[in-house]
Amino acid sequence: MPDKMHIKLNVNGKDEEFLAEPRELLIYTLRERLNITGPHIGCETSHCGACTVTIDGKSVKSCTMFAAQASGKSVTTIEGIGGPDDLHPLQEAFKEHHGLQCGYCTPGMITRATKLLEENPNPTEEDIRFGMAGNICRCTGYQNIVKSIQAAAAEMNAAAASSSEAVGNKTVEAAE
Amino acid sequence: MIPAAFEYYRPQDMAGVLAILEEHGDDARVMAGGHSLIPMMKLRMAEVPHLIDLQDVGGMSGIEVGTDSIRIGAMVTQSDIIDDASLAAAAPILREAALQIADPQVRYMGTVGGNVANGDPGNDMPGLMQCLDARFTLVGADGERDVPARDFYEAAYMTAREDEEVLTAVTIPLPKGGYAYEKQKRKIGDYATAAAAVQITKEGDVCASAAIAMTNLSDTPVYSEAAGAALVGTALDDAALTAAAAAMLNDIDPTEDNRGPIAFKKHVAGVILRRAILRAWSRA
Numbered sequence: 001m002p003d004k005m006h007i008k009l010n011v012n013g014k015d016e017e018f019l020a021e022p023r024e025l026l027i028y029t030l031r032e033r034l035n036i037t038g039p040h041i042g043c044e045t046s047h048c049g050a051c052t053v054t055i056d057g058k059s060v061k062s063c064t065m066f067a068a069q070a071s072g073k074s075v076t077t078i079e080g081i082g083g084p085d086d087l088h089p090l091q092e093a094f095k096e097h098h099g100l101q102c103g104y105c106t107p108g109m110i111t112r113a114t115k116l117l118e119e120n121p122n123p124t125e126e127d128i129r130f131g132m133a134g135n136i137c138r139c140t141g142y143q144n145i146v147k148s149i150q151a152a153a154a155e156m157n158a159a160a161a162s163s164s165e166a167v168g169n170k171t172v173e174a175a176e
Numbered sequence: 177m178i179p180a181a182f183e184y185y186r187p188q189d190m191a192g193v194l195a196i197l198e199e200h201g202d203d204a205r206v207m208a209g210g211h212s213l214i215p216m217m218k219l220r221m222a223e224v225p226h227l228i229d230l231q232d233v234g235g236m237s238g239i240e241v242g243t244d245s246i247r248i249g250a251m252v253t254q255s256d257i258i259d260d261a262s263l264a265a266a267a268p269i270l271r272e273a274a275l276q277i278a279d280p281q282v283r284y285m286g287t288v289g290g291n292v293a294n295g296d297p298g299n300d301m302p303g304l305m306q307c308l309d310a311r312f313t314l315v316g317a318d319g320e321r322d323v324p325a326r327d328f329y330e331a332a333y334m335t336a337r338e339d340e341e342v343l344t345a346v347t348i349p350l351p352k353g354g355y356a357y358e359k360q361k362r363k364i365g366d367y368a369t370a371a372a373a374v375q376i377t378k379e380g381d382v383c384a385s386a387a388i389a390m391t392n393l394s395d396t397p398v399y400s401e402a403a404g405a406a407l408v409g410t411a412l413d414d415a416a417l418t419a420a421a422a423a424m425l426n427d428i429d430p431t432e433d434n435r436g437p438i439a440f441k442k443h444v445a446g447v448i449l450r451r452a453i454l455r456a457w458s459r460a
Binding site: 002003005021022023024025028044045046047049052058059060061063064065066068069112116131132133134 | 177178179180181182183184186210211214215218227229231255278279280281282284285364365
């Protein structure tokens with residue numbers, strides 16, 4: 001039996017440190033070791049995207065990465081994106097536009113969508129369908145997921161515009 | 177779906193990697209993005225007692241577009257290929273192919289080096305690299321050597337790379353003319369039922385050169401010299417297209433699997449090649 005490894009992760013802003021066998025997959029670390037159960041195990045074969053997390057700015061299927069590979073990196077799960085009292089605009093939009101039915105794929109969907117909107121704040125329907133292609137939903141038929149992401153993008157862009165306006169005003173004031 | 181136990185290494189340089197390979201031989205495997213190897217380890221189709229993670233080695237993540245050739249480090253991801261504007265301008269076929277590989281999450285992790293070195297006949301980059309006449313750089317204890325992509329693949333998962341060597345870079349002569357990577361797949365994330373990489377140059381109305389390679393239609397990628405030759409000197413009329421498809425079908429050797437029976441695969445291969453040639457021609 002190989003020696004356990006000393007692994008350090010930052011998960012949702014919190015430092016974690018533990019000993020694990022090298023073969024421990026990150027999804028199991030998150031769910032069973034750290035009790036972070038937002039990322040789900042769907043297919044466990046890199047297809048469905050239910051286990052999607054963000055690692056150093058990339059969307060990653062955590063069933064296809066060893067915790068050892070992620071050692072030293074920052075991991076964000078749905079728990080780090082928003083919570084019941086402070087929903088992320090994507091969570092709000094999925095709720096509002098029926099972007100989920102059973103909800104099993106939703107944490108992975110939304111985690112992936114945060115990254116998609118970061119890379120492309122104004123995606124077309126085609127961009128969304130292409131950018132979300134690594135996440136499978138068996139309930140919605142995707143139509144309402146697309147609508148939810150479009151709604152969240154509009155909401156986030158409006159918020160960004162009004163805050164940059166505010167910043168702009170301040171700049172003007174400062175210049176004066 | 178948990179792999180068999182293994183020792184994990186994350187060496188800081190190539191000397192460290194080669195030392196582990198030297199010590200453990202074929203009991204050791206290097207891993208880049210891991211998106212081919214980890215699924216195989218989970219399915220227990222690959223047994224890797226000593227797993228060497230290349231992420232800290234460095235020096236293999238660059239894309240250099242030169243005047244005659246392009247050098248792509250083995251750790252460059254499919255996502256890096258898609259995002260690199262100078263590469264997209266110099267060799268747009270790479271971006272066109274990378275966009276058809278797997279899905280966004282997999283493209284962030286999956287690397288060019290892993291894709292070409294693994295020897296999986298389903299992978300898209302090997303056929304593409306044969307079409308482009310790329311060379312693969314292998315580093316071992318005795319130094320570096322280059323192997324042409326067209327000579328690299330021996331059988332499924334069997335390549336010219338020795339167990340103690342690491343594939344570190346891919347060098348591509350700057351492609352000329354029109355291009356297309358056309359892929360038929362059942363769904364996003366699937367391997368090709370058939371795919372074709374085509375690069376064509378034109379002089380006047382006549383085809384001056386044509387390179388054609390096919391993916392997932394044999395136990396290796398297939399560079400079909402005869403299919404390319406069938407186009408050269410023609411104006412790509414229907415007879416030339418039919419001759420090229422016939423030559424290609426003569427070179428491939430598909431097997432029946434859950435993507436369909438042999439006759440279907442041959443049919444799809446012909447359709448895909450025809451589409452790829454016409455698209456490449458329209459861009460030449």
